[in-house]
Each structure stands twice: as C-alpha cells, then as structure tokens.
Amino acid sequence: MAFQIDLIGDGHVWMxxxxxxxxxxxxxxxxxxxxLIMSIRxxxxxxLKxxxxxLSKE
Incomplete structure (x- = not known):
C-alpha cells in the first residue's frame, strides 16, 4: 500500500x-x-531516509 500511494519509491528495496x-x-x-550489514548501509x-x-514534509 505504501508503494501505491508513493510513500516509498522503490518497492523492490523494501521487499x-x-x-x-x-x-x-x-x-x-x-x-x-x-x-546484510552492507545491504543495510x-x-x-x-x-528509510x-x-x-x-513523512517529515507533511
């Protein structure tokens, strides 16, 4: 849902x-x-940033 409302840009990264x-x-x-640590960084x-x-814009 967040991807559909443009809250997140790249759904693949989140999945x-x-x-x-x-x-x-x-x-x-x-x-x-x-x-995994490298992927997180x-x-x-x-x-996340x-x-x-x-979210901070609103």
Whole structure:
C-alpha cells in the first residue's frame, strides 16, 4: 500500500529488506551477517531516509 500511494519509491528495496529480515531471525552465519550489514548501509538506510524525509514534509 505504501508503494501505491508513493510513500516509498522503490518497492523492490523494501521487499528485499523484508526478505532479508526474515533470514536473520535465526542466522548465526557471520559471513551472511556481514553481507546484510552492507545491504543495510548501502540500500535500506537510504530508503528509510527517503521515506523519513517524505513523512517529515507533511
């Protein structure tokens, strides 16, 4: 719904973040954790900032 009302710009990033979140529930693989940290910094954090900026306008 948020994608449909233009609250978020790239639905694929958000779906990927949700998928990765589900992977981490019981993950104890250090290499996977390091990969996820990079994804958070490079993909998900900018998406969260964009959404925050949009919500702050209102």
């Amino acid at each position: 990927d973040a949700l998928s990765k979140r589900n992977l981490t529930t019981h993950t104890y693989d250090e290499a996977l954790v390091k990969t 490079q993909e998900y954090l900018p998406a 964009t959404m925050y900026d949009e």
